[in-house]
Amino acid sequence: MLSTERMTKIAIVGTKDLMKDTIEILHSLKIIHIVDFKEQDETFQIGKPLGEVSRFSELLLSLRSLISTFDIRPQNLKKTYSKRDISRELETEVIQTENQLKVLNLKISKLTSIINEIDRLKSVGDLEEIGLEKNLFKSLNMVVSSKTDLENKRNNLKKELDQIIKEKSSFLLQYEDLLSSEIEKMEAPLRFTTTKNTFMVEGWIPESKYSSLHTTLDKKYGDRIHLEKVKYSDEESVPVELKHPSSVKPFELLLDLFEYPKSTEIDPTFAIFITFPLFYGIMLGDIGYGLTILLFSSILKMKFKTEGWNMLLGILQYSSIYTIAFGFLDGEFFGFDIFRLFGIEEIFGISLPIIDRIVDFMPVLIMSISIGIVHVLLGLTFGFINVLKQHGVKEAILEKGSWIILVISIVFFALSLSFTNVLMYFGGALLMISVILLVLGEGFIGLIEIFGIMSNILSYVRLMAIGLSSVGIAIVINSIVVDIVLPKGGVFILLGYLILIGGHVGNIILGILASFLHALRLHYVEFFTKFYEGGGIKFKPFGI
Structure with missing residues (x-):
């Protein structure tokens, strides 16, 4: 086939105590297309996720909802953002930002609702004919006359909201990337074959990358991790990576x-x-x-x-x-x-x-x-x-x-x-x-x-x-x-x-x-x- 990378099927086998570090290496290299393990039995089982994956998933869901609500996108940022390791400080900062945005947005929504209700009172003078008490009539009149102040207050809150979004967008996007990356690594064992003491991952890599992967694993683990090429049938689906010049x-x-x-x-x-x-x-x-x-x-x-x-x-x-x-x-x-x-x-x-x-x-x-x-x-x-x-x-x-x-x-x-x-x-x-x-x-x-x-x-x-x-x-x-x-x-x-x-x-x-x-x-x-x-x-x- 023209314009494609030649693929090789591989298997990586090791002890379970090395599984987490192996996942880190494979994730950083970004060269393996993992084939999910499905046919489990009494001996060979699908692996279990690592760490607090459910907690991270909830955080990611909440964060993406926030990013979607306030239309925060990388192309809207003037400065680039860099990835950092997940830390409690970063998590706390993002949660605080999330709470600030939600509180401000709630205030803006309430003010907008009040202003809309005031707009419906076309003429307070019409209410005087109904026979309302003077104090009540005066209070309503004050509410209607306060519309301008309420609009100014809403505009100030919007400016404050926009300023926070401008300052904190990079942190929100950064944390989303970090969470997505960590969750992918935590859930990786769900795609592996495991026994009581060992794990195995099968997948495809470009043939040109095999030697570098072998060198990396051998240098890190020696004979504790085994990497080998796997034969495959003509009927098996081989993943395709197209390689074209930028113009094509x-x-x-x-x-x-x-x-x-x-x-x-x-x-x-x-x-x-x-x-x-x-x-x-x-x-x-x-x-x-x-x-x-x-x-x-x-x-x-x-x-x-x-x-x-x-x-x-x-x-x-x-x-x-x-x-x-x-x-x-x-x-x-x-x-x-x-x-x-x-x-x-x-x-x-x-x-x-x-x-x-x-x-x-x-x-x-x-x-x-x-x-x-x-x-x-x-x-x-x-x-x-x-x-x-x-x-x-x-x-x-x-x-x-x-x-x-x-x-x-x-x-x-x-x-x-x-x-x-x-x-x-x-x-x-x-x-x-x-x-x-x-x-x-x-x-x-x-x-x-x-x-x-x-x-x-x-x-x-x-x-x-x-x-x-x-x-x-x-x-x-x-x-x-x-x-x-x-x-x-x-x-x-x-x-x-x-x-x-x-x-x-x-x-x-x-x-x-x-x-x-x-x-x-x-x-x-x-x-x-x-x-x-x-x-x-x-x-x-x-x-x-």
């Missing part, structure tokens, strides 16, 4: 949204890194839209620091670059013909724009179908490699090779329409071979699937269709504003610009969603179904 990594999100790859199949992330932004750019293809998406995705990426948001916005950034590139090919800037606006008709003898999607859409149609053929062939090739590794040459040819030959025969038939008829004979021969292989591999039912793969290829026509709809809407918006609204002058000039901005903002939002979803669909349905099974296990090191 955001596209791992698209695998997480679908299913993680198995260790025995090709990782398609790099292929997605090339084709997903390409499809996106073809569909949206506008310089102005691309620059807008690039700008806003870059701003949002600085604001949202979570891994998921960074990946999603990273995908949009790369896709916006392709959008700008195809915008130059199409000569489109917010739906306007940018080359015509600047009076540029050609560059280096090349007529501009290179592609006019509205007037001359046939080249775009041919390009879309051609991309579909290449993309489907790539998926079938990946499938051929997967089957070849798992089942051998014969199965690979019958299961995937037959379809590859079929698609190539379609290409020859298409080329024969523009070139020599000899290509038609080649196409016919390849078609016959593919039909025979399909019948041998899948039976006559396989012939019905020919229409399915044709449908898959034709599905790429959406690359042209979505692009035409986007540019069509942009042109309509521009025409309404330039030809109808602006010529009226006066207040219509302001109205025209509002329509122009609002229309293009709406079209950009539609373009972002439509291009993303349809590019995703082409990968999940047309591409992945040719080779990708998924269902793999993501490598999750103990301690992370």
